[in-house]
Amino acid sequence: MSSGYKSWILLTGFILFYVAYLLLGALVFSTIERPVEDKLKSDIQVLKEEFLNQSCVNATSLENFLEKVLQANKYGISILPNSSASSNWDLASSLFFANTLVTTVGYGHTTPLSDTGKAFSIFYALLGVPFTMLVLTACVQRLMHPVTYGPIDMCRQRIGLDPLAATAVHFAILLLLVVLGFFVVPAVVFSHIEDTWSFLDAIYFCFITLCTIGLGDYVPGEKPGQKFRSLYKISVMVYLFLGLMMMYLVLRAFHRMADLHGLTSFFQLPHCDEDTEEDKEPIIEADPEDQHEAEASAKPLDPASQTSYNTINR
């Protein structure tokens, strides 16, 4: 079996196992958290009844009531009647939570209520975060040739650009496509689906999400009564995964450009360069004159140089 073929089988295995890991996490979270949520939900409804049945409402009783309401709200349990139908811990929502946990986005619109849930979150993320990074890195690794090295090589051979210019032009085009495809277009879609989101809100959501900041002030599919909610949540998960992959790809392309322009050398930071046998081929086989020229700059085409999948604890 050829190495390339084996590599793709490995990647497919990774992705299937990743999906299974997410589903397993979703099942466990749903099993642990659903009963706690149901209990809190009924408690808060009883509290509301009691409050309404009071003969007189004074500031103190209102404040006591509101304190409990806000506490429940912190755990994602709303006292409002239209919110009580949907659960934060049905399978689709649990899957979404598991996904935001392992990608380190962590919106926090839903958080585990029980101690078991918290302990499981730690355990789940401990394995899940590095695993997600592994899958993302494996995907990006295999995309580097068709998306980065291939087109740069083509720029150099067809248009006759020098390596610096070819890398810069390629990076500009890649960036433009990613901004359009993963920020502008999704923002248009989100601002149409979510009634209360303006275009700026949607762009802000895309940016905060794909940077893995995940503030959680905007979370898709959280309005009560949305159609095809489960399907929508899963689509957002796919968007998140593909988006993170593209962000990683853009960063690697940028890092490589920074190497070529001597920036990483200047800051005395590690270099990024093509690393696998397949990856380096197009550059090695390129016009020897160009290659010479490139080598003169901050040893940018050293084929033995490596990139790392290790990230700040992702």
Added chain:
Amino acid sequence: MSSGYKSWILLTGFILFYVAYLLLGALVFSTIERPVEDKLKSDIQVLKEEFLNQSCVNATSLENFLEKVLQANKYGISILPNSSASSNWDLASSLFFANTLVTTVGYGHTTPLSDTGKAFSIFYALLGVPFTMLVLTACVQRLMHPVTYGPIDMCRQRIGLDPLAATAVHFAILLLLVVLGFFVVPAVVFSHIEDTWSFLDAIYFCFITLCTIGLGDYVPGEKPGQKFRSLYKISVMVYLFLGLMMMYLVLRAFHRMADLHGLTSFFQLPHCDEDTEEDKEPIIEADPEDQHEAEASAKPLDPASQTSYNTINR
């Protein structure tokens, strides 16, 4: 001026500029968000007065009232009297927000209310996230020798361990120290300072924070009336920065160990290895027999191999 000296000046410059960047961000966020917050705060108090002055409280009026209360709460504005004294956008809180933004932790306990604030968040993170990564990478790069290569080399020369065993022993000790110093000890401290946090809650907070998931269900210094709140917030920021640095260091040490054991080769992923001139010295000068032995495994000590500071969009 020697290269090592220049390297430290560069690093100091980075850190000073980073602190200045955070302060600048804090000032801008505070300026933009404070007036919006004050407006919302007074609105919600008026609403409360109106609600209390109603002759009869029925389910509909209560729900309308609660909807507005929960909406304000989503923006970090509490209707409760003891919360109204402290602001989410004073200088210390804004600094904390700016820090959680650029480290991609993003608790989301405070989020920008105005469109200007959202737009500035995008702009600020766009520069700040890569910059934070740059500073963290530069710090870790300079710590790799004293914390990783040095001790491993010592294990090999003094105790006579082979490279695989030395790396494994070193990694186990490093991991233990980091778990103690950045999870267990801080968790003890947090569970003492924050009245409502159990030890599990505090460990959960440390883990969720240092993984940059940042769910935001536990955020230090958010209880009303805490003493030395600003100082406390700044200490948490320092903890966050040092913690992220250590997580990165552990990951690099793990990645290196995975290389030595042929794991990255097996998964066809990029290798991680010592990369700067200074870094590789101790290994290069080590017992040539050991080195030979190491090279026989998955080309683990290739001095030209590189790590990358590029991470999933940090």
